[in-house]
Amino acid sequence: MENTIKQQLKATALRARLAALEGVWRAKSGHPGGSLSAADILAYLYFRQMNINPQEPQWEARDRFVLSKGHAAPGLYAVLALRGYFPVENLATLRHPDSMLQGHPNMHLTPGVDMSTGSLGQGISAAVGMALGAKIGSEPWRVYTLLGDGELQEGQVWEAAMFAAAKGLDNLTVIVDNNNLQIDGTIAEVNSPYPIAEKFRAFGWHVIEVNGHCFDELEEAFAESKTITDKPVCIVAKTVKGKGISFMENNVGWHGSAPNDEQYNQAVAELKAALKEVEG
Secondary structure: OOHHHHHHHHHHHHHHHHHHHHHHHHHOOOOHHHHHHOHHHHHHHHHHHOOOOOOOOOOOOOOEEEEOOHHHHHHHHHHHHHHOOOOHHHHHHOOOOOOOOOOOOOOOOOOOOOOOOOOOOHHHHHHHHHHHHHHHOOOOOOEEEEEEOHHHHOHHHHHHHHHHHHOOOOOEEEEEEEOOEEOOEEHHHHHOOOOHHHHHHHOOOEEEEEEOOOHHHHHHHHHHHOOOOOOOEEEEEEOOOOOOOOOOOOOHHHOOOOOOHHHHHHHHHHHHHHHHHHHO
């Protein structure tokens, strides 16, 4: 990947982290940890990978995205706003009663949201249905869905995985945000889904393992995903929960907690310093 493009993606992901953090801070609630871990993946999808048109959110030929780990909505909203689906200023209204940006994505309220999600495990099932519909209709668009690693503890995920492989849905790409933490601790302590890659392979998927914060690896993985035929693709992305903020990184307490004013100011300072370094 060209350095200029890589720098742009890094800057976009940092801006998304700043925006997601501000929304959670203002709301005094939300899920910063998983939003921060997924920021690079979301930035890559919306600014590099997917065929979309923010000026026409319901464009029929668009690629579809489903945030199966719906609690990471602050991260998705930040990237949607930066991509031009709605004004960035709206991000400050996260979780407000009259806001279009609620705690989980709502396809009836938010431009750019292709599926309402919240209950874990259901998003991938919706994505599988979309991919099957595209196959039946001979449509060229692709479907992407982002899962949490703790979400893999839901049986519905594996029903969907089995069905997708059985139907040869090579227009479907699942990305697993493997940050190793969920609300109650590490995923291994709660109910280990490891080994993730081997499980998806056993269900008939093509699996690619990457560093979810490395844009070169993401570029290679998504390029490879488009070459696979007759089976769906799973990209297992190793990430850091709370990525970019020193006191949040790998700290399970930030799964669903909002920072106080002092913590927010420190986090903003760290992210802005990183952004300044990237932009030179």
